[in-house]
Amino acid sequence: MGTGEILWNGLALFLTLSIFSILYKDNPFYKIAEHLVVGVSAGYFAIILYYNSFIPKVWVPVVHESKFLYILPTILGVLMWTRFSRKWSWVSRYPIAAYMGIGMGVAIPVTMQAYILVPLYATMQPIGFTSMALFNNLLVAAGVLCALVYFFFSKEHTGAFGGVAKVGIWTLMVGFGAGFGLTVMGRVSLLIERFTFMRDYLQKLFGF
Amino acid sequence: MAFYEKLMTMDRRVVYITMALAVAIPLFVPFQVPIHTTSEVKSVYDFIESLKPGDRLLIAIDYDPNAMAELHPMALTICRQCFAKGIKLFFVTLSQNGPGMAEQLVSRLSKEFNKKNGVDYIYLGYKPYPGLVILSMGQNFRISFPMDYYGTPVDSMPIMQGIRNYDDMKAVIAFEAGWVADSWIGDANGRYKLPVALGLTGVMTADYYPYIQSKQIIGLMGGLKGAAEYETLAKAKDRIASRGMKVQTITHIVVILFIIVGNIGFFMSRRKKL
Numbered sequence: 001m002g003t004g005e006i007l008w009n010g011l012a013l014f015l016t017l018s019i020f021s022i023l024y025k026d027n028p029f030y031k032i033a034e035h036l037v038v039g040v041s042a043g044y045f046a047i048i049l050y051y052n053s054f055i056p057k058v059w060v061p062v063v064h065e066s067k068f069l070y071i072l073p074t075i076l077g078v079l080m081w082t083r084f085s086r087k088w089s090w091v092s093r094y095p096i097a098a099y100m101g102i103g104m105g106v107a108i109p110v111t112m113q114a115y116i117l118v119p120l121y122a123t124m125q126p127i128g129f130t131s132m133a134l135f136n137n138l139l140v141a142a143g144v145l146c147a148l149v150y151f152f153f154s155k156e157h158t159g160a161f162g163g164v165a166k167v168g169i170w171t172l173m174v175g176f177g178a179g180f181g182l183t184v185m186g187r188v189s190l191l192i193e194r195f196t197f198m199r200d201y202l203q204k205l206f207g208f
Numbered sequence: 209m210a211f212y213e214k215l216m217t218m219d220r221r222v223v224y225i226t227m228a229l230a231v232a233i234p235l236f237v238p239f240q241v242p243i244h245t246t247s248e249v250k251s252v253y254d255f256i257e258s259l260k261p262g263d264r265l266l267i268a269i270d271y272d273p274n275a276m277a278e279l280h281p282m283a284l285t286i287c288r289q290c291f292a293k294g295i296k297l298f299f300v301t302l303s304q305n306g307p308g309m310a311e312q313l314v315s316r317l318s319k320e321f322n323k324k325n326g327v328d329y330i331y332l333g334y335k336p337y338p339g340l341v342i343l344s345m346g347q348n349f350r351i352s353f354p355m356d357y358y359g360t361p362v363d364s365m366p367i368m369q370g371i372r373n374y375d376d377m378k379a380v381i382a383f384e385a386g387w388v389a390d391s392w393i394g395d396a397n398g399r400y401k402l403p404v405a406l407g408l409t410g411v412m413t414a415d416y417y418p419y420i421q422s423k424q425i426i427g428l429m430g431g432l433k434g435a436a437e438y439e440t441l442a443k444a445k446d447r448i449a450s451r452g453m454k455v456q457t458i459t460h461i462v463v464i465l466f467i468i469v470g471n472i473g474f475f476m477s478r479r480k481k482l
Contacts, residue, residue, distance in 0.1 A: 041305065044305065045304050045305070048304060048305075048307055048334060049304075049336060052307070052333055052334045052336075053335065056354060056355060102340075103339075106339060106340065106343065107339070110394040110395055110398050110399060111394065113394075113398050114393055114394035114398035114424065115390075118422050118424055119418055119419075119421075119422045122418070122421045122423070123421075140421065175414065178414045179411075179414040179415070181460075182410040182413045182414050182431060183410060184410075184459075184463055185410040185431050185432060185433060185456060186278060186409050186410025186411040187410075187411075188227075188231070188455070188456055188459045188460075189277045189278045189410060189431060189452065189456070190274070190277050190278075191227070191228075191459075192231055192235075192277065192432075192452045192455045192456070193276070193277030194277075195228075195231050195232055195235055195455075196235060199232075199235055199236070
């Protein structure tokens with residue numbers, strides 16, 4: 001391991017431990033690491049945006065290719081900065097309105113089709129007990145209906161209706177449980193990666 | 209203080225130290241756990257296996273360093289499988305801190321397989337506003353990416369000859385650590401019918417299972433487990449994720465034990481109050 005690798009990986013190890021130190025209690029090492037992460041991320045993103053957005057989408061088309069139509073969205077973008085002035089902040093409503101309008105126009109048809117109609121169709125499949133697939137379809141349909149009943153608050157959750165709502169809450173709990181389990185796995189994965197990094201670094205450094 | 213009250217008021221630092229030991233100790237103890245593959249991961253593997261040399265795949269590296277532990281192993285394994293089969297890869301990243309991740313992946317694998325930039329693969333780079341970029345690529349890749357990540361005009365590259373939009377791609381394999389996955393499903397698949405396969409962080413995985421039922425995605429790989437399954441299917445040499453699964457097993461046992469202990473304390477204290 002070269003000197004550069006020892007120093008940089010050593011710094012990474014120090015910052016990792018500094019972040020972990022918050023688990024004991026708040027301390028200056030944690031604060032330094034925290035501010036460093038925020039600062040580096042913001043700086044990195046600014047540079048990435050400059051080279052991947054401003055240069056190819058504003059500078060090159062306007063200056064090198066004389067595509068002056070690109071100035072219009074650039075002006076809209078610049079107007080966003082009027083938010084910093086109390087007197088002129090109302091101007092920023094125009095680019096925000098344009099942004100919202102484009103966003104809604106793009107999102108609404110897609111949302112209806114991809115996130116409502118197609119999943120709805122997938123819920124309404126043939127059901128039965130003769131095969132596992134048909135039984136799974138029955139489970140899905142019953143689970144969805146029961147979960148919807150749980151969120152129907154215009155009628156008191158008593159009797160048969162209450163029973164169905166209870167099945168609904170159990171269905172939701174199964175979903176939350178799966179989500180929780182996968183979240184634990186995700187967080188532990190991050191911990192494993194950091195511990196593996198620390199082990200490998202120390203093994204290389206001390207040769208054990 | 210009664211035993212159950214001690215359970216309920218356990219110092220959180222005890223939990224942290226126990227978890228740290230549960231992660232650290234298995235890293236030094238050599239043992240393996242069996243990895244069973246699931247249909248949602250196998251369908252992604254089978255899809256890639258069904259492709260022929262020269263077929264084109266879009267690879268979306270939409271994750272930041274904080275999701276690297278989960279998504280990098282699966283991205284490495286899939287790209288290796290593709291390069292080994294002679295599939296041409298079109299890399300793109302729509303996550304703000306993704307360019308570095310993608311660059312690392314591309315440079316490492318191109319050296320490993322001796323693949324040429326602009327011939328066997330192209331790294332288109334990053335553009336902000338994922339939804340709009342995904343829609344624009346459905347019309348023409350050149351709208352958002354007139355140049356590749358390194359500043360070379362894409363039209364000067366052999367790999368881009370005859371390539372216009374998603375019609376020229378077999379699918380997108382999207383490695384996702386955020387809501388960009390929704391755009392791939394809604395915009396790329398919903399509007400342009402581009403087949404989508406997802407590699408997801410563990411936290412996101414449960415939310416995307418319904419899209420398998422609705423056939424909006426080919427399949428998905430969830431977190432480290434999904435990556436380990438894929439490594440098993442692809443018989444990967446560098447089994448980064450699979451090595452992590454032994455630690456996952458131990459830590460999950462510890463978490464389950466803590467849940468049981470916490471519940472014992474809760475129910476005993478409730479019974480005492482009654």
